[in-house]
Amino acid sequence: MARRKLPAIEVDYQVFAVGSEEEFGAVREVRPSEIVVYIEDSGDTTVPLSAVTDVVEEKVIVDITKLDRKIRDAIERAHRDEDYP
16 A cells, blocks of 8 residues: 655644644654654654654644554643643
């Protein structure tokens, strides 16, 4: 099966999970087969391009089910402190 070509990804694009309205990170670096995403409270993390489902309006959409458990846990923790006064 041919892999479809994604629109260009640039540094500082916001990164979202499929179906989420809140970003979990920002692109820090673009590499040939992955992007480096800063995830709040976890730091820079590599995300394979195979997990990116779309790029639209400077937003990178990621299917987090294609990521390993460590990255999914980091995404879940990304905004945990914002709920507390």
